[in-house]
Amino acid sequence: MTLLTQRPAGQDTLSPNQQLLPLTAQANALDHLEIGGCDVVELVARFGSPLYIVDEVTLRTACQQYQAAFEQYYPGPFQVLYASKAWSCLAICALVSQEGLGLDVVSGGELVTALQAGVDPARIYFHGNNKSAPEIDLAIRTGVTLVVDNDWELEQVCRGAEHAPVRIMVRFTPGLDCHTHAYIRTGQRDSKFGFDLDALAGVFQRLAQRPAVQCVGLHAHNGSQIFALEHPQDLAGILVDWMAKGMAYGLPLTELNVGGGLGIRYTTADDPPSIAAWVQTVAKGVASACQQRQLPLPKLLCEPGRSIIGPAVVTAYTVGSSKVIPGVRTYVAVDGGMSDNPRPITYQAEYEAVLANRLGAAATETVTVAGKHCESGDILIQTAHLPPTVPGDVLVVLATGAYNASMASNYNRVPRPAAVLVHASEASLIVRRETYTDLLRQDCLPSRLAP
Ligand code: LLP
Numbered sequence: 001m002t003l004l005t006q007r008p009a010g011q012d013t014l015s016p017n018q019q020l021l022p023l024t025a026q027a028n029a030l031d032h033l034e035i036g037g038c039d040v041v042e043l044v045a046r047f048g049s050p051l052y053i054v055d056e057v058t059l060r061t062a063c064q065q066y067q068a069a070f071e072q073y074y075p076g077p078f079q080v081l082y083a084s085k086a087w088s089c090l091a092i093c094a095l096v097s098q099e100g101l102g103l104d105v106v107s108g109g110e111l112v113t114a115l116q117a118g119v120d121p122a123r124i125y126f127h128g129n130n131k132s133a134p135e136i137d138l139a140i141r142t143g144v145t146l147v148v149d150n151d152w153e154l155e156q157v158c159r160g161a162e163h164a165p166v167r168i169m170v171r172f173t174p175g176l177d178c179h180t181h182a183y184i185r186t187g188q189r190d191s192k193f194g195f196d197l198d199a200l201a202g203v204f205q206r207l208a209q210r211p212a213v214q215c216v217g218l219h220a221h222n223g224s225q226i227f228a229l230e231h232p233q234d235l236a237g238i239l240v241d242w243m244a245k246g247m248a249y250g251l252p253l254t255e256l257n258v259g260g261g262l263g264i265r266y267t268t269a270d271d272p273p274s275i276a277a278w279v280q281t282v283a284k285g286v287a288s289a290c291q292q293r294q295l296p297l298p299k300l301l302c303e304p305g306r307s308i309i310g311p312a313v314v315t316a317y318t319v320g321s322s323k324v325i326p327g328v329r330t331y332v333a334v335d336g337g338m339s340d341n342p343r344p345i346t347y348q349a350e351y352e353a354v355l356a357n358r359l360g361a362a363a364t365e366t367v368t369v370a371g372k373h374c375e376s377g378d379i380l381i382q383t384a385h386l387p388p389t390v391p392g393d394v395l396v397v398l399a400t401g402a403y404n405a406s407m408a409s410n411y412n413r414v415p416r417p418a419a420v421l422v423h424a425s426e427a428s429l430i431v432r433r434e435t436y437t438d439l440l441r442q443d444c445l446p447s448r449l450a451p
Helices: 040-047 056-073 090-098 108-116 133-142 151-160 197-208 230-248 275-293 306-312 343-347 436-440
Strands: 033-035 051-055 078-083 102-105 124-126 145-148 166-171 213-219 255-257 299-302 313-325 329-334 353-355 365-370 379-386 394-397 418-423 426-431
Touching: 033 040, 040 051, 040 313, 040 394, 040 418, 040 426, 051 056, 051 306, 056 078, 056 090, 056 275, 056 306, 056 418, 078 090, 078 306, 090 102, 090 108, 090 426, 102 108, 108 124, 108 133, 124 133, 133 145, 133 151, 145 151, 151 166, 151 197, 166 197, 197 230, 213 230, 213 299, 230 255, 230 275, 275 299, 306 313, 329 379, 343 379, 353 379, 379 394
Parallel strands: 051 418, 078 102, 078 299, 102 124, 124 145, 145 166, 166 213, 213 255, 255 299, 329 365
Antiparallel strands: 051 313, 313 329, 313 394, 353 394, 365 379, 418 426
16 A cells, blocks of 8 residues: 555654554554544444544654753753643543643633543633633643743733733734645734733833733744645744843743644645644744843743644545546545534645555545535545545545544534544544434423423
8 A cells, every 4th residue: 555655664763743543553464544543434333433543652652752852951840741632532632641741721611621621620721712702711620731822811811810820822923934734824913812012011010010820931833734844943042032031021921832833744745844843833933032142941831732633543435436537537435524623614724645445555546535415525535545445345544633623514414433442453432423312411402492
């Protein structure tokens, strides 16, 4: 199978974000795709499809590579946070936490999931550009760090600090324009997130008069699915500059958070830098900027999401109908689509696929893989190279861990898929498949409409 054989040997040294397939992926004796020692065709027979399959080795390896690279390249304290917006569920939060990562959460729902998964509140950072009063309240009560995004939040936090200790960081927009899809670019000045740089001195001034609000550091994030290393490097310098200015106001700034954003390989054309290279860039950027200014090294935080969970997951579908339009195109339809993977229709995201039940078969056909939803744009892969398919084949779309399950919907009243964690030939259910009962659970039928 070409995608498998393209891979260099030595799985523990591979950076997961540079791989199309999970690290444990291989062909078994039946010529089926095997992940975590589990036959994907058997997993679909057992758990149904569509099915998110999470490879524990790949997920843990990504966490460990972030940790090891910080140890190697950053001489000061550090904390890697998993951006749980990429996929928040109990098992994934618990697993990354076991690896020593903290969590970035952006809603009350993600916060509750993190807490219930046993994540230490001291390692939880709460982001968002419009946290509600109950969310801010919950964050203060549970003792997590609030990343304050705007004036309105700052006011609420100051009021909250009259009753309980509040630990915050301040987020600002660094003014860096990164090359990625416009919807996932956040570093440029025209962004809804964070304080404008022009406003930052005023924020420092206000915080200096409010010692009850413990402002421990600064945060900025460039955007997502970024391959270039100059952006994280520039960001490191900007953060240190502003840390120096904040300290001049007397703020106890000891933490800098460079955000996330490292891209992953979705198609063979993608060539992102490794986790180690990204960490080395930000670590050296911050360390040398501090050295130049003779500042103590801050605790360095980062918050990767996509590069942690993205490459660890594949989505297995069952092939159903197909439509051949002579001279135009062949559509092959699967039993999911934009409801379990809204990224192609939202960001024109590209993916690659393999047939799990005939892994070695030559990819002699060029087809369009369509979803089952009533929407023409519900296309998972515009141009897929596959062996000839028949109904019942198990088609696997690669690198689907980040922002797929987390942005999944019930469009067309389609139940959301199950997810399994695979490791050492064992598969554990981590998200139960939705049922029709689940779909109806929130509906209320006024009695005058009852049948
Ligand atoms: N930190 C902050 C403040 C963020 O806004 C994000 C992503 C991250 C960290 C994690 O970035 P990552 O390492 O995953 O690139 N739904 C879009 C992606 C939206 C990203 C939102 N923020 C997609 O499917 O591509």
